[in-house]
Amino acid sequence: MxxxxxxxxxxxxxxxxxxxxxxxxxxxxxxxxxxxxxxxxxxxxxxxxxxxxxxxxxxxxxxxxxxxxxxxxxxxxxxxxxxxxxxxxxLGNWVNSPLFMGGVVLQCMEDLRERTGDAVTLAIQQGVWSQYIHVLQATSLARLQLTRGALRPVAASGTGFALLSTLSDAEVRKLAHRINAEARTGAVAAVEVDPLLAVLADVRRQGYAFTTDLVTPGGAVLAMALPVTDGDRALVLGLGGISEVLKKRKAELVAIMKSTIAEHFPALG
CATH class of the missing domain: 1.10.10.10 (Winged helix-like DNA-binding domain superfamily/Winged helix DNA-binding domain)
Structure with missing residues (x-):
């Protein structure tokens, strides 16, 4: 039966x-x-x-x-x-964009998961949010399951910081004004512009954003912007996992993530 x-x-x-x-x-x-x-x-x-x-x-x-x-x-x-x-x-096999052309972004995500065992997310900016548009779940024992479509504050999250690091300071200030205007309705939390710009300066210098317990208690994200865009929108890859685990593996994961991205985008990396 x-x-x-x-x-x-x-x-x-x-x-x-x-x-x-x-x-x-x-x-x-x-x-x-x-x-x-x-x-x-x-x-x-x-x-x-x-x-x-x-x-x-x-x-x-x-x-x-x-x-x-x-x-x-x-x-x-x-x-x-x-x-x-x-x-x-x-349904979508006709789409011809850098995201799907040759499958390079998706293959990069697959290889990154295989090499780290962690969850891999692909994020884009949606207004005042960073949204996970694609997710590969972790294969390691110590893991968290991430949700496709999940929204994170673009000015207060790992993938959000990586996304904003691709913008100019003037563009970030303009977006911050919009966030603070929407904060009056309670839709999002207000943001202080100068501390945000300082964080983004560090992200640009390091080439990555690393946050722990910022959005999800016990969760950490290592995020890097890709050297390709979807139209005019930046694409960011994020590794998600348990805070204590990712903090111990931070140097290793940064090296793996940078080398994996450079391997898949050799002309741009």
Whole structure:
């Protein structure tokens, strides 16, 4: 008799962000479902997906049935689980950007995870946030699971510091004014401009940002900007792990990360 599949329990760092204002909820939730499958890379049942979306099971079931009917998901009636079809894989195969061209960025991430055992994130700036647009989970025993789509304050996070280090001081000051304006609504925390610029000067000098317990208690991030962009937006790679572990391995990880990036971008590194 076939065993019923049960979701694996994992400690996840970083909550899945709420849908931005103005987004049609049904459309946003469909994309969140597809992103969740890409993140976990395994079948999932309606209970797990409903919990992820913070939705009633009835609403989640309706969304999943629609995706099955359109051919984007397969439904295993025996195991009562869903998994994406090849139609999902074909959706973006026409995209021609530095992120996907030849797979160099993704291959760099794969090699970095293999060499360190830590979680690897790819981040871009989204307004006043740094967002993880791609995540490879750690393979080491001492690990944290990061969340694709997670948002971090761009002026108060490891990947955010690395992103801002690619901007001029004038651009950073302008962004800081925007952050402080939004802080009045409680959406983000205010930032002091001069201390931020001092941090970014250190990041530019060192070639990396390293933060511990800044956003996630017990979590650390080592982040470096890539020598390529997606259009006009900077791309940053981050290694995420447990603070005490990464602090002890900091020099080793910095060397591995710099050499891995230089290896994949020899003409630019």
């Amino acid at each position: 076939r065993k019923k599949w049960m979701p694996e329990k994992k400690h996840v760092v970083g909550t899945r962000p709420e849908l931005p204002a103005g987004v049609v909820k049904s459309a946003g939730r469909v994309l969140q479902i597809l992103e969740y499958f890409d993140e976990t890379q395994r079948p999932a049942n309606v209970v797990e997906i409903a919990e992820m979306l913070r939705l009633p099971q009835s609403s989640t079931s309706a969304l999943l049935r629609s995706l099955v009917a359109m051919g984007y998901l397969y439904f295993d009636r025996m195991a009562r689980t869903y998994i994406p079809s090849c139609r999902v894989a074909l």
